[in-house]
Amino acid sequence: MIGEFELIARVTRGLEVNSDVELSVGDDAAVVSLQGDTVVCTDILIENVHFKQHWSPAHAVGRKSVAVNVSDLEAMGCRPSSVVVALAFPKTLDPSWVDDFEAGVRDECRTAGVSLIGGDMSSSEHIVACVTAIGDTMGRSPVTRNGARPGDVVAVCGNLGLSGAGLVALQRGFGSPKDAVLEHQTPSVPYGQGRVAAEAGATAMIDVSDGLLADLDHVAEGSGVAIDVDTSLLTTPDAVARVAAATGKPALGFILAGGEDHALAATFPPGTGLPDGWQRIGEVREGTGITVDGAAYEGAKGWDHFG
DSSP: OOOHHHHHHHHHTTOOOOTTEEEOBTBSSOEEOOSSOEEEEEEEEEBTTTBOTTTSOHHHHHHHHHHHHHHHHHHTTOEEEEEEEEEEEOTTSOHHHHHHHHHHHHHHHHHHTOEEEEEEEEEOSSOEEEEEEEEEOTTSOOOOSSOOOTTOEEEEESOOSHHHHHHHHHHTTOOOSHHHHHHHHSOOOOTTHHHHHHHTTOSEEEEESSOHHHHHHHHHHHHTOEEEEOGGGOOOOHHHHHHHHHHTOOHHHHHHHOOOOOEEEEEEOTTOOOOTTOEEEEEEESSSEEEETTBOOOSOOSOOTTO
């Protein structure tokens, strides 16, 4: 088995960093120079909870570990800056898995426009990846969950339902539809659109990670309003329809409550033109809670680790 420090040196060699990174890997801590307030979030991926080795290759796990964090920064309307990655794994794990994981981290960092500036490694019974992401408000106020007002338009940017459909396919031993499986392995975060929404006047925003209804419910609760989703405005991807037909599960359930989409959902003032790539799906109303087509939704609204 390769030694810890040799492995760290191997996976951190030749890191690319953005201009706001003053000191990167190689010291006790990194130094980042930001223009506005600092926005910080963290997420953890645990083997057999968030992924399985025989479902997701190491490269995909590395990409996903970055994507799910930077998606949260996007939801604040800030500019993502950098990430640190902590990885724990069994001593018996093939070092090539770690190499592939780190390659995935680097690839997603390039796609997201963030710098990998450090982290940690340790041994554990199962693979655990914990990423902390840092963003910059660039002098603007962050977009929170608390600003939605009655009359606002509810809109989304990104994929809905594919990840949940991909999970069901994998659970049943299938590697297709590819669009759904790949989306579950590595979510397609609409990078840059959080900032676009903020500049377009978004009043509230959230990353769709637990499920569209569950996350919109967070916005409704935080803002003291009601939100109604109009299903006639939702599009069902072909891969979702195929999984639904094969399993007998309603396609709409994947879209409304599938989870791990990592799309962005936001509210915009009435009369505001939506940015390109954003799709209207409902409206903010007086009251509390979430409705679908004007009625209470029967069924789970999304994922709950302790539910």
